[in-house]
Amino acid sequence: MKVGIVGAGFSGLLSALKIAKYMDVEVFEEHARIGYPRHCTGLVSEYVFNYLGSEVGECTLNSFNRYIVRHVSRPNDEIELRFKERVYLIDRPKAEQYFADVVQSYGGIIYLSHGVKSVDARDTSISLMDGSKKRYDLIILAEGSRANIVRKLGLCREIKYLIGVQAVLRVQNELDHPYVLFGDDLSNEFFGWLVPIDEKNLIAGLADAVEPYNKLKRLISRYLRQFLNASQLSYEITEIFGGLIPMSKPCNQVINKVIGLGDAVSVTKPLSGGGIYGIYRQVRELESLKSLCSPEDLVKEYSSRVKRLLHELRLQHLIKDLINRKFNSINNLILRIIDSRINCIKVVDYDKLVIGPSEILKVLKLITLSVYN
Ligand SMILES: Cc1cc2nc3c(=O)[nH]c(=O)nc-3n(C[C@H](O)[C@H](O)[C@H](O)COP(=O)(O)OP(=O)(O)OC[C@H]3O[C@@H](n4cnc5c(N)ncnc54)[C@H](O)[C@@H]3O)c2cc1C
Incomplete structure (x- = not known):
């Protein structure tokens, strides 16, 4: 053929x-x-x-066996996503x-x-x-x-698209694992991310429908220091790239x-x-x-x-629509999860978003409570 x-x-x-x-x-x-x-x-x-x-x-x-999820308005709290497979x-x-x-x-x-x-x-x-x-x-x-x-x-x-932008940064301090960053001043529709490439280089990225470059700049200038445990932030941007992410x-x-x-x-x-x-x-x-x-x-x-x-x-689109309808944005859902003291979620399947049975119960409880509140 x-x-x-x-x-x-x-x-x-x-x-x-x-x-x-x-x-x-x-x-x-x-x-x-x-x-x-x-x-x-x-x-x-x-x-x-x-x-x-x-x-x-x-x-x-x-390669990684966990991500850390943070909401920038709660810098001292985090949710660990622990993966079954790398x-x-x-x-x-x-x-x-x-x-x-x-x-x-x-x-x-x-x-x-x-x-x-x-x-x-x-x-x-x-x-x-x-x-x-x-x-x-x-x-x-x-x-x-x-x-x-x-x-x-x-x-x-x-x-429908989001615009994803990324910068490769050369930094002084090592980042231990990837971070997924939520916050209204970063992205209304999505999130930002920091991914270590090696001891000295990382990718900082962000996706949103509006002004993603400015928001990525904000992520780097305002928040990067917290994650690198550095009192003085020093970095050099070695590459910038990005593209469209279909969301339909x-x-x-x-x-x-x-x-x-x-x-x-x-x-x-x-x-x-x-x-x-x-x-x-x-x-x-x-x-x-x-x-x-x-x-x-x-x-x-x-x-x-x-x-x-x-x-x-x-089905994943349906879940996303439900989150937006119930919590107004993914940012608010993350805040609710943090506030309800869920700090570790076992992820059984990274692609299918399958989480451990005890985590399913906790999240269901949270959603049920929010339905009746
Ligand atoms: C910022 C960002 C970060 C991402 N991170 C991840 C990630 O970590 N993990 C993940 O799974 N996905 C990620 N994605 C999504 C992933 O990159 C895409 O889903 C993937 O690249 C799609 O592959 P593709 O082959 O369909 O398209 P592409 O990789 O875009 O390839 C299309 C190719 O077709 C060529 N082309 C287009 N039109 C023509 C034409 N008329 N004639 C000839 N050639 C043509 C283009 O030049 C290009 O080479 C990310 C996307 C973005 C924007």
Whole structure:
């Protein structure tokens, strides 16, 4: 089967990696370099990490068994999220270059600096910016959050976004583990984060719909010192990057013999903004169908198998809506959890937001109390 893939980002390359042994793969990327421009932090759960292949071990920057959650108006209180399995920080550009090398070693072709102008779902063809047109048996649309082609094909209509911005900082003091920071002066809709890369470098990031750069500056200038235990804060910003985070419910995933993957079809986790988990689930389904010879059968079977992921994500959207309705914002929920003295939550599944049974009871109690108050 001849497969054309639009976009050599995480989803385009991971899908190419998993199918290139069995199908003829051609990937089109508008940029001249794999992995750039950067936008992602690179945090993934252990089972997603394992699926990426053993070589990705060499692209690992750090790993964690807990995050600390803080609300900036309660600097002395914190909630520890203790993970059953580790969370890995991967060097995404390096991992994507590894995916690209493997794809090419299997005979797949990656065309860099080849922007795709449009995709025609009627004859399964890709038209390039240079005016040429190529036909395929199957097309994978992995164009990322801009989703221009996906929208033209009518898979998604309106997509809501947050803007995520990040800075890599060189600091004097080590950060022990990641922090997730809530507070109205940081983000109304989301949160900020600090993730240690190594003893001397960390990522400070924040996502919101409005003025994220100014809010990230505030996070660094006003709050960073508390987390580094430093009386005098000294840091140097070595890199700034970011991108759009789709916050809409998942779009339609297929049209004719075209399959959408990743941010292009909004399979982001709504409460954390993580997109790599959804990509892992989509690619795993695609890989399991690699022996099918008919593209029609493959697309039909894929759409039915990917439904479970979509239900799971829609449930997470529902939880997010309920939180906003009941507590007005995620910031207020965090304050309620802190005030009710819940200071440690065991996280059984990082991606599916499954927490330990005793924590479920505590959170249910808190929600029930807030319903009757
Ligand atoms: C600030 C921030 C932090 C994040 N942190 C995390 C995290 O820690 N963990 C996590 O799981 N997720 C995280 N995410 C989300 C994650 O980065 C995305 O879900 C993921 O990158 C989506 O991969 P993708 O392949 O769908 O899109 P992308 O990685 O954006 O790749 C799309 C590719 O398609 C190319 N392209 C687009 N249009 C065309 C065209 N017309 N022709 C040719 N090429 C084209 C682009 O150049 C790009 O290379 C973060 C996102 C942001 C913004």
